[in-house]
Amino acid sequence: MSPTPYLRLAGIGKRYATPVLSDIDLTLNRGEVLALTGENGAGKSTLSKIVAGLIEPSSGEMWLEDAPYRPESRHAAEKLGIRMVMQELSLLPTLSVAENLYLGHLPQRAGFLRTTELNAMAAEHMAAIGLDRIDPRQPVGELGIGHQQMVEIARSLIGNCQLLILDEPTAMLTPHEIDRLFEQIAQLKAKKVSLVYISHRLGEVEAIADRVCVLRDGHHVETRPMAGSSQDDIVRLMVGRDVLASTIRPTLPPAAPLLRVDALSRAPVVQEVSFEVRPGEIFGIAGLVGSGRTELLRLIFGADRADSGAIYLHGEASPTPIPSPQEAVHRGIGMITEDRKSQSLLLDKSIVVNTTLATLNRVTRRGWLKPLRERALTRELADTLDIRCHTLEQAVGELSGGNQQKVVLARWLLRDCDVLLLDEPTRGVDIGARADIYQQMEKMAADGKALVVVSSDLRELMEICDRIGVMSAGRLVKTFPRGEWEQQTLLEAAFSGYSKQAPQQS
Numbered sequence: 001m002s003p004t005p006y007l008r009l010a011g012i013g014k015r016y017a018t019p020v021l022s023d024i025d026l027t028l029n030r031g032e033v034l035a036l037t038g039e040n041g042a043g044k045s046t047l048s049k050i051v052a053g054l055i056e057p058s059s060g061e062m063w064l065e066d067a068p069y070r071p072e073s074r075h076a077a078e079k080l081g082i083r084m085v086m087q088e089l090s091l092l093p094t095l096s097v098a099e100n101l102y103l104g105h106l107p108q109r110a111g112f113l114r115t116t117e118l119n120a121m122a123a124e125h126m127a128a129i130g131l132d133r134i135d136p137r138q139p140v141g142e143l144g145i146g147h148q149q150m151v152e153i154a155r156s157l158i159g160n161c162q163l164l165i166l167d168e169p170t171a172m173l174t175p176h177e178i179d180r181l182f183e184q185i186a187q188l189k190a191k192k193v194s195l196v197y198i199s200h201r202l203g204e205v206e207a208i209a210d211r212v213c214v215l216r217d218g219h220h221v222e223t224r225p226m227a228g229s230s231q232d233d234i235v236r237l238m239v240g241r242d243v244l245a246s247t248i249r250p251t252l253p254p255a256a257p258l259l260r261v262d263a264l265s266r267a268p269v270v271q272e273v274s275f276e277v278r279p280g281e282i283f284g285i286a287g288l289v290g291s292g293r294t295e296l297l298r299l300i301f302g303a304d305r306a307d308s309g310a311i312y313l314h315g316e317a318s319p320t321p322i323p324s325p326q327e328a329v330h331r332g333i334g335m336i337t338e339d340r341k342s343q344s345l346l347l348d349k350s351i352v353v354n355t356t357l358a359t360l361n362r363v364t365r366r367g368w369l370k371p372l373r374e375r376a377l378t379r380e381l382a383d384t385l386d387i388r389c390h391t392l393e394q395a396v397g398e399l400s401g402g403n404q405q406k407v408v409l410a411r412w413l414l415r416d417c418d419v420l421l422l423d424e425p426t427r428g429v430d431i432g433a434r435a436d437i438y439q440q441m442e443k444m445a446a447d448g449k450a451l452v453v454v455s456s457d458l459r460e461l462m463e464i465c466d467r468i469g470v471m472s473a474g475r476l477v478k479t480f481p482r483g484e485w486e487q488q489t490l491l492e493a494a495f496s497g498y499s500k501q502a503p504q505q506s
């Protein structure tokens with residue numbers, strides 16, 4: 001006997017300039033985890049936002065426990081217990097963790113914010129969900145992006161929650177934090193809360209979903225029980241084609257390192273880090289969120305100042321000072337940042353503008369933009385990377401998360417830099433597109449460039465890197481050549497620097 005569905009969708013559609021969702025029928029039961037998967041741009045976030053009241057559907061109807069459900073706003077949906085943690089974080093960086101958690105219902109007396117009470121409430125709530133290591137008084141903007149994500153999730157668990165939608169929640173979490181999240185999900189299920197879980201990580205989907213729903217190009221392909229479905233089955237439904245396997249690159253002859261980092265420090269986040277990367281090499285950096293990986297890349301790129309240490313480029317004997325990102329770019333260094341929303345993309349500008357941003361010299365003649373050339377170059381890259389868009393003039397903010405990431409990559413591919421620093425390059429990118437991005441990275445390496453990749457996805461690093469350095473508590477604790485690493489040894493190295501401070505993490 002099938003249970004009465006908690007939520008029912010019939011014929012849901014959404015069109016902007018073109019249809020992006022068509023005729024979606026779906027049910028969600030109480031206390032189940034429904035995974036929502038599909039390639040970048042398939043419509044997962046759009047469908048979720050319709051359910052969470054952020055977007056109005058163009059057609060179709062919804063029912064909540066057999067009553068018609070048509071939320072007018074996010075607030076209206078939240079009042080009914082329907083909450084969504086968005087793919088892009090929506091916290092206010094200058095407010096404290098506690099203020100972000102209780103925004104909209106801050107404790108007040110006679111118009112004054114009761115800070116002590118607020119911080120105590122926040123501390124209690126966070127402890128209950130295993131986040132007691134975050135200080136509720138700290139401004140959110142000072143937290144690493146992984147912790148910001150956890151705060152965002154914590155916020156959704158305050159008050160009435162009947163249905164929780166998590167859009168790519170683990171993209172920036174460490175394995176330890178993911179375990180914590182999964183414990184939370186299990187507890188919510190036990191309380192008969194329904195969950196929609198969006199992820200490109202099929203291992204996670206397999207671990208926690210009861211059923212899996214696959215979307216492709218805005219259409220519902222199939223919803224089936226997770227039990228009895230393999231990851232390969234799901235990929236086939238998602239992609240409708242075979243995914244390219246990445247090729248093993250030939251090892252290049254030994255050469256002087258293109259990038260050498262010598263005892264680079266910025267207290268307390270980066271401490272005496274040294275490594276080198278040769279032409280043709282992909283050097284991976286593993287480590288927990290907060291271990292100093294992003295900060296290290298920022299130092300190399302001149303976005304922050306080092307206290308001490310030096311950077312040598314192109315095998316030169318004397319160090320190259322890199323006081324600013326402009327200087328880094330001038331010296332042939334590119335960087336793809338982990339947070340595309342605030343650091344990389346001009347969301348209201350077109351794909352063409354965003355792609356050619358770092359390369360204006362290739363598309364300008366004596367200072368005049370050559371629109372045709374600009375467009376042609378962008379078209380070529382959009383095809384290579386399979387960027388799904390309506391037109392190249394479309395604002396980047398309208399693209400799906402994974403496609404935005406491809407635009408960032410396209411920009412640096414076009415720039416043709418010698419050293420490319422990539423911070424979580426496939427965050428939120430689907431399996432097919434990931435394979436495309438790996439291929440591009442391998443192609444760049446084969447062209448003799450040096451790549452440094454930070455990723456929280458160990459399998460990704462193990463697949464594409466020649467060597468992997470592991471950071472822990474600000475230090476590069478160990479470097480493994482290909483063939484000498486295993487997931488377990490990498491993880492042990494990542495935790496090693498914290499063994500005294502944080503025994504619960506080992």
Ligand SMILES: Nc1ncnc2c1ncn2[C@@H]1O[C@H](COP(=O)(O)OP(=O)(O)OP(=O)(O)O)[C@@H](O)[C@H]1O
Pocket residue numbers: 016017020038039040041042043044045046047087388389390398399400401402403428430
């Ligand atoms: N405001 C908008 N205007 C025009 N098109 C939009 C808008 N928002 C989304 N789209 C389009 O709708 C489609 C579905 O996007 P959506 O963000 O739902 O994809 P997704 O499945 O969540 O992808 P990803 O895995 O990359 O996050 C995309 O082609 C996107 O470009």
Ligand SMILES: [Mg+2]
Pocket residue numbers: 044045046087167400401402
């Ligand atoms: Mg999305």
